[in-house]
Structure formats: structure tokens, C-alpha cells
Amino acid sequence: MEFSLSEEQVMLQDSIRRYLESSCSLNEVRQAVADGITQQTDVWQGISDLGILGIIIPEELGGVGLGFLEAALVAEVLGRAVAPVPFIGSAIMAPVALLAAGDDRQKETWLPKIADGTTVFGVGVTEQIGRRETDGIFYSGGTITGKAMFVVDGVDADMLIIADDASTLHIVDANASGVTRQKLKTIDKTRSVAEIVFESVEADPLPGSKGNQEALQQTINVGRIMLSADSLGASEVMIEQAVAYAKERKQFDRVIGSFQAVKHMCSEMAAELEPCRSLVWYAAHSVNDMPDDTQLMACHAKAHLSEIGRFVAKTATEVHGGMGFTDLLGLHYWFKRIGLDRQLLGSPELVREEAALAQGW
DSSP states (O other), X not given: OOOSOOHHHHHHHHHHHHHHHHHSOHHXXXXXXXXXXXXXXXXXXXXXXXXXGGTTSOGGGTSOOOOHHHHHHHHHHHHHTTOOSOHIIIIIIHHHHHHHHOOHHHHHHHHHHHHTTSSOEEEEOGGGTSOOTTOEEEEETTEEEEEXXXXXXXXXXXXXXXXXXXXXXXXXXXXXXTEEEEEOOOSOTTSOEEEEEEEEXXXXXOGGGTTOOHHHHHHHHHHHHHHHHHHHHHHHHHHXXXXXXXXXOEETTEEGGGSHHHHHHHHHHHHHHHHHHHHHHHHHHXXXXXXXXXXXXXXXXXHHHHHHHHHHHHHHHHHTGGGGGSTTTOHHHHHHHXXXXXXXTOOHHHHHHHHHHHTTO
């Protein structure tokens, strides 16, 4: 049995990495953040031209028909680049919801537009993970009313997929009358996260989600796996930068990488992160091939990467000393990316509780 990536998967990841290295440098990310941009137009068009936006969409609907492992590999590379693009919500979670619960009309209308990048979807499912009793999304008479918090990719969205209090998923026009959205001020300014209020807004329910939580759960599961992959990529970069800095920075006429304490910090980061790679790969692989394992593995990947990512972010910054806190090196972009990934779609504590319940504990 082959447990490593195929040659094609390695080539896919390498080609996207090379593209992002040339088109999404740290200086370009820094400028996008300064301008308040969470969808870098040229990068979005570039990954669209590479077919990345349709990676899990079937070929007959305009996509390339690859699997969730390939999607996780892409998410990892985007995390390495802290790319300001709405990938996880629009290119992954929205197609998952449409494929799992949409009818033929909905799939044929929206999936080709997602695949070619002409329509961006935001996804609001946080109310199904944890919400106040007085909040939520309510569907009645063909319209939805309520407030959706932490809508993934919601700021740049043309359309939305929103889960109501009965776990039914709805397609909603993000610019319709009665929709009010506000960009949430999170620590990660490269990510589009919105608070959206609906006041009797027309909604188009996904038929397969009525009275059936599987489509909603699948959307959440896949979103968590992609966030884990994103954190994996960001953590890899922070380790690489810490090691490179330790080889250059001198104290007492010696590079700090020769000090035992710094060696231990770098080796511990690498040792903690490396097993996470296979965890994310397995979780992504399970979506199509071992669906009964997906919810548990998504919870494991999300909770574990959240903890290891935080450890790597903290330790890599410490290796840099005072320089680690400056904008000159830009470590904080990855640090903050990992921080937001930790909280989106459930904190590690909440996700571990879900994993326990999924096992009947």
C-alpha cells in the first residue's frame, strides 16, 4: 500500500507553490493588508487559471474533479503564502454543500461559476457549532431572518450559503435587499470573515439538507480539514524562518543555532509538526474513501493542528527574539493566520468535545 503522495500530487503542490512565490510575496501580502484587501485579484485570477477553484467540482460541471487530499495540499500551500484569497469558503465548503444537498438546477447554475472564479461564495455555519440562545438564523415563508457570525469568505462574497436553526442550508444573494454585512476585525487581516444580518431575505433551500444534517456536517468537516492544512502550511514557514534566522544571527561571536537551547527549540517544533502532515492527509483522504471516519478525523486534525500551530508560532517567534515582533520580518502574518484558523469553525476544546460525542463518550 502506498502511503506517500503520488507524483501528480507532488507536481500539483509544487506548481502552485512556485506560482505563489512569484505572485504573492510577503511584500504583496503586506500591501494587500494595508489596503484592506482580502481578495487579491491577480492571485485569485491566477489560481483560477490553474484550475484550483474547481478542484473538487466534477469535470461535467466545469471543475477538474480531483479529491479532498489534493484540495488539502492546495490549502497548505496557500497557508504557506498567507495568500489573501477566499479559497476555503468559496472553492471548498460551498461546493461541498451544493454537491451534497443541491438539486440539479442549483448545481448547474452555481458550480461552473465557482470553478471559473466569476462568483465568490461565503459560507455561514458557525451558528450550528455554537451560538447564543437568542441568536441564530430562522427560515419561514421562503425568507431567512437572523444574524450569522464568522461567515467564512463573507466579505468578498457575491452569494452565500447559510445554515438555519433547523440545519437546512440556503443559497442567498449577498447583495439582496435586507442583507447587511460587516467585516469582522479579526487578528488575521488576510482572511475575509463577516458578520451578516438578514431581515426577511429571500432564500433558496438546498433540498437535500431539509431534515438531514449530513450535508451541513460534511461542509463543516471539510472546512475544518482545510483550516488544519492551512495551519500546517503556515507552521512550516515559521519553522523554516526560525531555522534560517538561527543560522545567521550571532551572539558572543557564535551563530545562535549553535546554542543547545536554540537547537532544542527548532528540533522540538519540527518533531511536533511532522506527524501532523499525515494526520491532515488521512483526514482529507477519508472524505471520499472512508466517510465513516471523516467527522472524527476532521475533529482530530482541527484540534491537534490548532494546538501544535500555536506552539510553533510562539516558539518560532521566540527564536527570533525581539526581531520576531517586528513588521520587518513579517512573522506576525503567519502567527495571526494560525490564530484565526484555531478559532474558526470551533475552538480545539469544542472540537474535542464533538470528537468525544462522535465516539459515544
